[in-house]
Amino acid sequence: MGNNILIKDILFNNSKCDILLKDNKIEKISQSLQCSGCEVIDGRGKAIIPGFINMHTHAAMTLMRGVGEDMELKDWLYNKIWPIEQKLDDELVYWGTKLACLEMLKTGTTFFNDQYWNLEAAVRAVSEMGLRSIQPYVILDLGDKSKFETIKKECSLAWENSKKWGSLNTFAIGIHAPYSVSEEMIVWGSNFAKERNLLVHLHLSETESENQDSIAIHGLTPTAYLDKLGVLGPNVIAAHCLWIDNNDMAILAKRGVKVVHNINSNLKIASGYKFRYNEFRDSGIVVTLGTDGCASSNNLDMLEAMKTSALVQKGWRRDATALPINELMDLSTKNGGVALGVNTGVIKEGALADLTIIDIDNYAFTPNINFYANLIYSANSSCVNTVICDGKILMRERVVKGEDEIIENVNRLFKKLL
Numbered sequence: 001m002g003n004n005i006l007i008k009d010i011l012f013n014n015s016k017c018d019i020l021l022k023d024n025k026i027e028k029i030s031q032s033l034q035c036s037g038c039e040v041i042d043g044r045g046k047a048i049i050p051g052f053i054n055m056h057t058h059a060a061m062t063l064m065r066g067v068g069e070d071m072e073l074k075d076w077l078y079n080k081i082w083p084i085e086q087k088l089d090d091e092l093v094y095w096g097t098k099l100a101c102l103e104m105l106k107t108g109t110t111f112f113n114d115q116y117w118n119l120e121a122a123v124r125a126v127s128e129m130g131l132r133s134i135q136p137y138v139i140l141d142l143g144d145k146s147k148f149e150t151i152k153k154e155c156s157l158a159w160e161n162s163k164k165w166g167s168l169n170t171f172a173i174g175i176h177a178p179y180s181v182s183e184e185m186i187v188w189g190s191n192f193a194k195e196r197n198l199l200v201h202l203h204l205s206e207t208e209s210e211n212q213d214s215i216a217i218h219g220l221t222p223t224a225y226l227d228k229l230g231v232l233g234p235n236v237i238a239a240h241c242l243w244i245d246n247n248d249m250a251i252l253a254k255r256g257v258k259v260v261h262n263i264n265s266n267l268k269i270a271s272g273y274k275f276r277y278n279e280f281r282d283s284g285i286v287v288t289l290g291t292d293g294c295a296s297s298n299n300l301d302m303l304e305a306m307k308t309s310a311l312v313q314k315g316w317r318r319d320a321t322a323l324p325i326n327e328l329m330d331l332s333t334k335n336g337g338v339a340l341g342v343n344t345g346v347i348k349e350g351a352l353a354d355l356t357i358i359d360i361d362n363y364a365f366t367p368n369i370n371f372y373a374n375l376i377y378s379a380n381s382s383c384v385n386t387v388i389c390d391g392k393i394l395m396r397e398r399v400v401k402g403e404d405e406i407i408e409n410v411n412r413l414f415k416k417l418l
C-alpha cells in the first residue's frame with residue numbers, strides 16, 4: 001500500500017479542484033479537500049490530465065534509435081532491424097525497456113501496449129520503473145515450419161511464468177503480422193488467447209504492398225484473411241490499419257476489433273498517411289494512438305503523435321474540423337483504457353490513479369484560453385512535470401529515479417547490436 005496523495009488547487013477541465021488518491025485509485029475529486037498524513041502535491045500553476053496510453057510500441061527498440069534512417073519498411077525490416085535483433089539478449093532488452101519507460105515518463109505516458117522480445121527481462125524493467133504495460137509473447141515464424149513446436153512450447157512456458165508478474169503487467173499474445181506468421185501459427189496463437197481470455201496484438205495493413213501480396217496469395221485482404229481464420233474479435237488490437245477498404249472496415253466493426261493509429265512511424269517509413277479516422281469512428285470502432293517503436297518513429301512522445309495525427313487528418317481530408325481536440329484527447333487516453341479493458345485513461349472517482357501533471361506557468365500556456373489546444377498544438381512534452389501511476393509518484397518535477405544509470409548503461413551496451 002502506497003502513501004495517500006492529495007493534489008491541491010490543480011486545474012482540471014477548466015476549473016480548480018483537489019484530488020485525493022487512496023492506494024492506487026482516485027478516491028475523491030472536490031473543492032477544499034483535507035487529508036492528514038497525506039503526501040501533498042501543490043497544483044498551483046499546473047493542470048492534470050489522465051496519463052497517456054501508448055497503444056502500439058516496441059519498447060526496447062529505443063536501442064535502435066537512428067539505426068535505419070531514410071529506408072522503406074520492407075528494406076528497413078528485413079535488412080536492418082531483423083538482423084540486428086538476432087543479437088538481442090536479456091541485458092539489452094532490460095536496459096532498452098528501462099530507457100523507453102524513462103522516455104514515456106518524461107512525456108507523460110503511464111500505460112503502454114508493448115510487443116517485443118526477451119519478455120521476462122522487459123517485464124522486470126517495467127516493474128522496476130512502475131508503469132503499466134501489456135506484454136505479449138510474440139509469434140513470428142517467417143514461414144519456417146521447424147519453428148512451430150519451439151514457439152508453442154515457449155509461449156506456454158511464458159504464459160505460466162506470467163502468473164508471477166503482479167498487477168501492473170498483463171500477458172498477451174503477439175501475432176507479428178499476417179505476412180510474417182504462418183496460417184497454422186496464427187490460428188494456434190489466436191486459440192491460445194481465446195482459451196485464456198488474452199488480448200491479441202498484431203500489425204495489420206501497414207503498407208499497400210502487404211495488401212497486394214495478401215490478395216495475390218490468399219485472394220483476400222489481410223483483414224478478410226484473418227477473419228476467415230477466425231482470429232478477429234473484441235480482444236484484438238490491430239496496429240496501423242492504413243490500407244483498409246470498406247469491406248475491411250465492416251469486418252473490423254462487426255468483430256469489435258480495436259485499431260491503433262501510428263502516424264509518425266507511417267509517415268517516416270512512407271507506409272501512407274490516409275488513416276480513415278472518420279470512417280472508423282462512424283463505424284463504432286474504438287480508435288487509439290501509438291508511437292510505434294523508436295527504430296521507426298524515433299521517439300515515444302504521445303503529444304507529438306497527437307499533434308501530427310490531427311494535422312495530417314485535417315490536411316489529407318482538407319477539412320479543418322477533422323479529428324477535433326476532444327476526440328484527440330480520448331484517442332490517447334480514454335479509448336486506450338477501453339481497448340485494453342482497464343479502468344484507466346479517465347479522471348473520475350474509482351478509476352486507477354494514472355495521472356500526468358502539466359506545467360502551465362509558461363509561455364506555451366499563455367494566454368490559457370483553451371488548455372487542450374495549448375497542450376497539443378502549442379506546448380511540447382517538456383511541459384510534463386509529474387507522473388503518477390497506480391497511485392505512486394514515478395516522476396516528480398521531471399526527476400525520475402535512476403535516470404543517469406539508465407543512460408549510462410544504454411550508451412555502454414548498444415554497440416553490441418551494431
Ligand SMILES: [Zn+2]
Nearest residue numbers: 203239292293
Ligand atoms: Zn510496430
